[in-house]
Amino acid sequence: MARPNKKAPSRTVEIFCAQCKTRLFKYRKGGKGALVKCFKERIVEDDTHTPCHCPNCEQCFARDTLIRGVPAFKIIGGKATMK
Template sequence: MAKPRKKLPEKSVDIYCSKCNSALFQYKKGGKGALVKCFKERITKDFTSEPCQCPNCQQVFARETLIRGTPAYKMIGGKVWFK
């Protein structure tokens, strides 16, 4: 499996908690589909104090994993939204 591209995508999205609407990440997202995973190297701003946990309501919104040999967060469906 190929690794994700080194060059970051142009599009930047803000990721929010769906329970309390607090900001979680600012992320360089490629493509126009749903947010399924976040590669750690593409996160430009991280507002969380603990990994995969909302700083405001303490809800777990993702799991840490390796995707194609690269560290990433695998999002849990319905726990986050982005714009």
């Protein structure tokens, strides 16, 4: 399987907790589709204290996994939003 692009996308989006609206990440997202996964190497700013958990409400919003051999967070449907 192919690895993600070496050159990071230029568009940044902010990712928020869907329950309490706390900012979780500032992320370099490629494409215009829904937020399904976040590659760790593309995270610009990380506001979480423990991985995959909201710092405010402690809700688990993602799972730590490997996607195409690269560390990533697999977003649980409906737990995180982006703007």
